[in-house]
Amino acid sequence: MNECKGNKFLVCSEKHADSIGDALDFNTCVLSDYERVPDKGLIEECADCANSEEGLELLISSVERSVAANANASCTVRVDNKVWCIRDNYEWKCPPGRGVVENWVREIEKLSGDGEDGTGYLYLAR
Template sequence: MDTKTPLLPQSESTMLRRPSSRKLRRFHIAAFIAVLGLFWLGWTWQCPDPSHNHGRAEESKVPLEIHIMSKCPDARDCLQNLVLPTMQKVSDKVDFRLSFIGKTTDEDDGVQCMHGQTECLGNILELCAAHVYPDPKIYLGFTMCMSRNFDDIPKKDLVEDCALEHGMDFDKINHCVSQDDGAYAMDLLRKSVERSAEANVTKSCTVRLNNKVRCIMDGGDWSECEGGSKPEDLERDIKSLYDASRGWAE
C-alpha cells in the first residue's frame, strides 16, 4: 500500500514525540513491543497454521482405488451398487483414484483393451474427465453416466450429454483427448494400465482399499469381499481406517 498506517495510535505517537526524558520514551516503546509480542504469541497458540492442518488431513485420507474397463457391465454395476453410494457418504475421508485395465503392447499405440479400441477411447475419455475435473464427485458422475450406456461409447452424443449432465465442458475434455495429436491422452491411458498391472489387477471391477483388494465384481457376482459387499460395509471399513490413521481408534 502507498499509505502506511502507523504502528501506534495517533495519540500515542504524538505523546512519544513530546519533550520527555529518553528513559520514558524507551519505556513506552518497549512496553508497546512487549504487548505486541504477547498478542502475536497468543494468536499463534490459538490459531495454528491452517496449511499444516490441511496437510495432516490429506495424509490421513484412506486410499480407495477402482480398476475398471469403460465398456464392461461389471464396471457399471460396481459403480452403481457399491462405489457411488459409498462415495456419497465418505468422499471426504478417501483419496480416490480411478484406474483402467488393459494390456501394454508394441502395437495399437501401446495399449490393447479387452473390448477393442472403442473401449480404449472410452477409457481415455474418462481419464481425461478425471484429469480436467479432478474432483471425484464430478468425474465419477460422468463415468457412471457413460457406463450406463457403455454400448454407445465413444459416440459424441453420449459424451456431450454426460458432460452436460455433470456441468463439464465437452471442449476441455476433447482438448485433453486430442492434445499433441492424441499422444498426451494415450500416455495417460498407458500409465493407468501399467498401474493396474503393477497391482496385479486383471478383473473389472476391482475395488482396492488401503492398497489391498477389498472386493471384485466379475461376471455379475461379487468375490473376495471380506467384510461384505454392501455400501455400508465399505463405508464402515473406510471410517475405521480413517479414524485409526488419525489416532481416534479405540
C-alpha cells in the same frame, strides 16, 4: 465408442476437471447421459485429449497403475491399499463378509477416523 476410447475419455476428464469430485460427476453423467453434461468446454477438452497422444499416455499410465496394484479384473475394489473385493464376469468374488456394502462402508469409516474407534486413515489413490 469402444472400451479403450471410453477409458481415455474418462482419464482425460480426471486430468482436466477442476477437482476429483467434478471428474466423478462428469464421468457419471457421461456414462449415463452425456447430453446432461453442463460444461461444454470440459467435454471439448476431454474429447480433444481422448483423441490425442495425451489421451493414449494417460490411458497407459492408468493401466500401469492398475497392474502395479494387481487390479487385473474389470472391477477391483481396494481399501487401504489391499484388495477388498473383485467383480469379474458379472460376479462378485469376495472373502466372507466383504461382499456386503455395510461392511465396506464400516471399514472405510474406521480407516478415515470416522469409525467407532476413531483411528485410522483414508487414502484415495488417483
